[in-house]
Amino acid sequence: MKSLRRSLLALAAGSLTATALLVATPATAFAQDIKPRLIRFGYGLNEQSNQGRAVKLFAEEVQKASGGKMKVRAIGGAALGPDTQMQQALIGGAQEMMVGSTATLVGITKEMALWDTPFLVNNVKEADALLDGPVGQKVMDKLQEKGLVGLVYWENGFRNLTNSKRPVTKLEDMSGIKLRVMQNPVFLDSFKSLGANAVPLPFSELFTALETNAVDGQENPFNTIVSSKFYEVQKYLTVTNHVYSPWIVLVSKKWWDGLSAAEKKVLSDAAKKSRDFERQDTRTEAAQALKDLKAKGMQINELSPAEANRMREKLTRVNAGIAANVGMDLWTDTQSQLAQLRGG
Numbered sequence: 001m002k003s004l005r006r007s008l009l010a011l012a013a014g015s016l017t018a019t020a021l022l023v024a025t026p027a028t029a030f031a032q033d034i035k036p037r038l039i040r041f042g043y044g045l046n047e048q049s050n051q052g053r054a055v056k057l058f059a060e061e062v063q064k065a066s067g068g069k070m071k072v073r074a075i076g077g078a079a080l081g082p083d084t085q086m087q088q089a090l091i092g093g094a095q096e097m098m099v100g101s102t103a104t105l106v107g108i109t110k111e112m113a114l115w116d117t118p119f120l121v122n123n124v125k126e127a128d129a130l131l132d133g134p135v136g137q138k139v140m141d142k143l144q145e146k147g148l149v150g151l152v153y154w155e156n157g158f159r160n161l162t163n164s165k166r167p168v169t170k171l172e173d174m175s176g177i178k179l180r181v182m183q184n185p186v187f188l189d190s191f192k193s194l195g196a197n198a199v200p201l202p203f204s205e206l207f208t209a210l211e212t213n214a215v216d217g218q219e220n221p222f223n224t225i226v227s228s229k230f231y232e233v234q235k236y237l238t239v240t241n242h243v244y245s246p247w248i249v250l251v252s253k254k255w256w257d258g259l260s261a262a263e264k265k266v267l268s269d270a271a272k273k274s275r276d277f278e279r280q281d282t283r284t285e286a287a288q289a290l291k292d293l294k295a296k297g298m299q300i301n302e303l304s305p306a307e308a309n310r311m312r313e314k315l316t317r318v319n320a321g322i323a324a325n326v327g328m329d330l331w332t333d334t335q336s337q338l339a340q341l342r343g344g
């Protein structure tokens with residue numbers, strides 16, 4: 001600061017006119033507005049996952065855009081704790097950033113349950129439009145009063161069912177399967193209504209629970225079944241696409257409020273870049289994943305249209321409850337945007 005002022009004075013004393021000095025001020029002010037910052041960025045999957053790759057890209061973008069002043073320390077594998085623990089650390093200001101499932105946020109912001117609605121969107125185009133549009137923004141903004149700032153949604157993806165007991169080809173096959181679900185009431189209800197014995201567990205405990213047969217099955221996008229090596233402990237995969245799960249990039253509001261506009265812009269811009277990269281990367285990987293999982297020895301089946309419909313009917317019974325919880329305004333906004341997207 002001092003030496004900068006001295007060199008500016010030296011310049012002014014030299015050939016620079018007062019006008020030139022004034023013109024130079026905004027750029028200097030911007031540079032001074034970015035301070036050395038250490039950002040602890042936690043996430044639950046491993047470095048080799050789509051989540052890990054996108055956090056890495058985010059870190060690189062922040063480093064570049066801040067001239068090396070803002071450093072993101074990426075901490076994967078739930079080393080800072082499962083999603084719910086990291087959320088609390090962000091709220092308290094003990095950790096700066098994280099990415100995790102929107103589903104684990106429902107206890108903090110009830111509107112997040114909108115994204116748990118079974119079969120809400122039919123494809124990723126609808127998902128992107130809804131998440132990046134006014135509905136997604138409205139839900140994201142609700143986090144602020146709880147001490148969190150949401151920057152962007154990433155793609156976790158359409159979820160599919162795996163288990164170690166039997167191929168699930170009809171509704172009745174779900175009966176009695178001990179199924180790990182996320183710590184989220186909609187998922188718990190949904191899978192109970194299918195007849196499964198649903199058990200909420202943090203993601204960080206899932207592999208071991210499957211390996212030790214504490215649970216028989218789980219549901220996640222193909223990408224995660226590959227990157228978390230669930231194929232090593234799960235024989236059967238049923239393509240259900242029962243819900244599209246987003247991830248959300250979060251910042252501690254306590255910490256965010258102390259940042260300059262320039263620093264906030266560095267983070268927001270990098271977050272948008274990471275979103276675009278992550279969605280592309282996830283989609284490319286997902287397109288390849290079924291082949292990979294087959295090669296790893298998983299037995300894969302699709303549901304017949306009739307059975308898919310029976311499950312869909314059971315699952316969408318939770319919709320009325322979700323609508324009531326997130327609020328009718330938000331629910332009808334969502335439905336009308338979807339109708340518009342579908343040309344209705």
Ligand code: TF8
Nearest residue numbers: 044045099100101182203220
């Ligand atoms: C789950 C989610 C996970 C996320 C991740 C750890 O099954 O799908 O992908 O929570 O951020 O828990």
